[in-house]
Structures are given as structure tokens and as C-alpha cells.
Amino acid sequence: MKKLLSIGLVLVLITGCGASPQEKRNNYDACLIEEDRRLMAKFWAENPNPYPQELQNYEKQVEDVLPRLCVDNLK
Secondary structure, X not given: OHHHHHHHHHHHHHHXXXXXXXXXXXXXXXXXXXXXXXXXXXXXXXOOOOOHHHHHHHHHHHHHHHHHHHHHHHO
């Protein structure tokens, strides 16, 4: 009986700790959207009339940085 309870407790601890993979992915996706909006709003505030090339360069930089900003949501 004690062995059965121990196994059950271990299973609960393993499966019950932390968010599900789907929840982690949803949080990651939400982070990407929020950070993208925040960074782009900052860019537009600093550059009210940017050249198209400036905007493309900044968007590329944002694409490169976003995964690093949100990776903690996948852990």
C-alpha cells in the first residue's frame, strides 16, 4: 500500500508541476505578440517618419530578438 501511494505521489509531482506544453506555447506566442507591439511602438515614437529601409531593418532586428525575449515562457 505504501509503495502504491509513493508511486502515485511521484506521478502527481511529475505530471502536475508546471504548465502544460500547450499552455507554455500559448504564453510564448502571446509574449511574441506583446513584445513585437512594444518594440514597434517604441520605434514609431522615436521615428515618426522613417524611411522604408529603416523600417525593414528594424523589423528584421525585432524578428531576431523576439525569440530570446520570450524563451523563458517555454521552460
